[in-house]
Amino acid sequence: MSPRTQQQLDKIRKERKQAIMDTALETFAEHGYESTSISMIARKTDISKGLMYNYFEGKEDLLTSIMTEGIEEMFSMADPNRDGVLTKEEFEYLIDGMFELMRVKSNFYKLYFSLMMQPSVSKLFMAKMNQVIEPFLKLFVDYYTKKGAKNPMVEAVLVGALFDGIGFNYVFNPDVYPLDEVIKLVKERFV
Amino acid sequence: MSPRTQQQLDKIRKERKQAIMDTALETFAEHGYESTSISMIARKTDISKGLMYNYFEGKEDLLTSIMTEGIEEMFSMADPNRDGVLTKEEFEYLIDGMFELMRVKSNFYKLYFSLMMQPSVSKLFMAKMNQVIEPFLKLFVDYYTKKGAKNPMVEAVLVGALFDGIGFNYVFNPDVYPLDEVIKLVKERFV
DNA sequence: TACTTTTGACCGACCGTTCAGTCATAAATA
DNA sequence: TATTTATGACTGAACGGTCGGTCAAAAGTA
Structure with missing residues (x-):
C-alpha cells in the first residue's frame, strides 16, 4: 500500500522495539x-504506556521476546558447533567465552537466574534453555570420556554446576568477585 | 482472671504462627x-486474611520471620564451631551436612536463591547470610592454606560457588539430579 | 486525504492493609 | 451447678492504591 517508506517504518519500529x-x-x-x-x-523508555501494547502483546510477550533474543544470542556467540570434539585449547576458549558472555550480558543472566527460580514462569524457557545447554553437556561428556574419567556424565554435571555457581556469584557481586582468578583455577582443575 | 490460660494462649499462638x-x-x-x-x-492456611495481621506486621515481616528462622536453623545444624581447624574427615562431614540440609529444607533454599536475585529485597538478608557464610569461608581458607594451596582464598571461593551451583541445580530438579554421585566427586576433587 | 504512530484517560481486578465487631472459652460468681 | 463476665483469637467487608490492559482521539507523515 505505502509505496516505499515501508523500509523506514520497519526500521523505526525495529529500533523502538529494541529500545x-x-x-x-x-x-x-x-x-x-x-x-x-x-x-x-x-x-524509562520515554514512551506512553499504551504504545507498549503496539509493540508487544503484553508483559509476558515482552519477557518472552527478551529471553528468546538473549538465548539465541547466547547460542550464536558460544556455539560449540565444531567437529564435535573438544581439544584442551578449545575447552579453555569455551570457558573464556562463557564468562565473557556473563560479563557483557550480566543483566540477561540476572534475569535468567531469577526466572529459573519460579517454576510457574520458568517452564516457558526451560525447554529452550535446555536446547542450548544440552550440546555443551554432550561436549563435556565426550571430553571427559576421552580423558578417561570414571564417570564422565557426573564430571560434566559438576562443571555445569560450577559454571552456574560462579555465574550466580559473579553476576550479583561483580565488583568484588575475583572472577579472573576463579576462571584460572577452574581451568587448572577441570580442563 | 483470664478466659484462657496463658499457656493455652501461648500454645495456640505458637502453633498458628508456625502453621x-x-x-x-x-x-x-x-x-x-x-x-x-x-x-x-x-x-491455604484456612484462616482469614485479617488474622494474618494479628500474627505478622505485614508481608515483609512474614518473609523476614521465615528467613530468620531458616538461617538460624541452618547455622545451628551445620555449625562448624569446633577447634577452628578442619580435618579431612570433618570437611567431608561438613559437605554431607550441607547437602543434607538442602535436601530437607529445599523450600528454604529455593526461597533463599530467589531472594538473592532481587537486590531490592536481598539487602535485608545479605548481612545475616554473610554472618553464616563467613565462618565457613574462613574454615575453607584455613583448610586450603594448611594443604599448601597456591591461592587458598580463591580455592575457598571456588568451593563456595560449587556449593551454590549444585544446590541451585538440585533444588530445582531434585528428581533427576545425581546428587549423591556429584557429592562423591566433589569430595574426591576438593577435600 | 489516508494511513500509522502515539497518547493518556480509563477500566476492572486485585493488591496489602485496617478495623469494628463476633464468638468460643474458662475463670469468677452465685 | 448454672450464670455471668472478661479475654483475645478470629472474621470479612472495606480502603486507597497499583496493576496489566483497552481505546477513542490527537499528532505525525506520506
Missing part, C-alpha cells in the same frame, strides 16, 4: 519480573 | 515472594 526491550531487560534484572510494572518501563 | 509460616514458605518457594499474595497464604 523497549533494552530498558525492560535492565529493569527486570534490577527489580525482578513481577515487581517491574509496564508503566515503569514505559516511563 | 502460617509453613504454608507461606511453601507458597513463596513455589510462586516467588512477589507473586504470592497474602490472600493466597491465608486461604
